[in-house]
Amino acid sequence: MQSLTRLGDDLSFATAIIDQVDALTLPRFQTQDFTVSTKPDNTEVTEIDIAAEQKIRSMLSRSRSRDAILGEEEGETGTAARRWIIDPIDGTRNFVRGVPVWATLLALEEEGEIVMGIVSAPALHRRWWAAKGLGAFTGRNWTNAKQLQVSQVSKVEDASLSYSSMSGWAERGQLRGFLRLAEQCWRNRAYGDFWSYMLLAEGAVDIACEPELELYDMAALVPIVTEAGGTFTSVDGEPGVAGGNAFATNGLLHEEALGLLRSITDGEGEARA
Structure with a gap:
């Protein structure tokens, strides 16, 4: 290094x-x-x-x-x-x-x-x-x-979620999971693209996610989020930019919010154990 x-x-x-x-x-x-x-x-x-x-x-x-x-x-x-x-x-x-x-x-x-x-x-x-x-x-x-410093919000029901669009979640078969997460959050808005993650790093947003991204879409965002105290993974929980998608939070919310996103897939009738 x-x-x-x-x-x-x-x-x-x-x-x-x-x-x-x-x-x-x-x-x-x-x-x-x-x-x-x-x-x-x-x-x-x-x-x-x-x-x-x-x-x-x-x-x-x-x-x-x-x-x-x-x-x-x-x-x-x-x-x-x-x-x-x-x-x-x-x-x-x-x-x-x-x-x-x-x-x-x-x-x-x-x-x-x-x-x-x-x-x-x-x-x-x-x-x-x-x-x-x-x-x-x-x-x-x-x-x-x-x-920059991420927020200290510790409960999803108190969190602000920012996203880009919903079409990609449907293509992944995770639209129902995304909607479940959005419904549980205090507020959700489609600020979109880079801005979701910059607002996260500033502490104005607590969760930001996108289902389909290229390396060049994400690379510059990662150190800004993580150096501000946040967590940046794929929707499968893999750290960094390797997953082709992004799920970023203030860190305190990561496991709970990611669990809600992954709790149900399109076509399922019940949440997964």
Whole structure:
């Protein structure tokens, strides 16, 4: 594992990258002057997604040339133990429709562990970042940053749940389990995408979950949630990002909330023992 000093340097470098990407993406979002196409998986992509990833790759190639890169739009390059993971615009559909809930996500993985993440949502005037052992923070810059801490809510009936959509739960055969969890919570809202997890890290939300995600959707979120004191697993309870989905809580609620989600599957008449 790299030293905290080196990790801090990587975080500072990632911040400089994100500054340049925000300067590219925000003006185009505000003017809405871009083309939109459909990828083979039927998801939307804009020329801004592609340009943002190319900007990040260009800066990484100059200063971190030995590191591998995995990006949503251009795939994987390199095989090094250190790998940067890019989602140039998380929330592309929001970006296209003029909804300000979208962000650039950048993470650093070392020897299979996500050790740093930064999430920038310039249309919301918000940014979040974390590195292993250094804590999690939010703010527009380092000088006015606020350290993040998850909530201390300890009962599901007192908890606020945020999710993205319900269709993926039906495809997994877990819609009934998701609805059971949502009904047990004090409040549920579909803040969606990265924002659910950033609100969790801030203590404004207590549970966040999504049934279908790619590595680049999750990587930057994990250190921010965990360094703020939360727990991030798959819906099967596997720590980290390996499960292709996400279930994150303030930690105190994790077993109870995950148990409710998994207590019944679609087609079952009774809860599982």
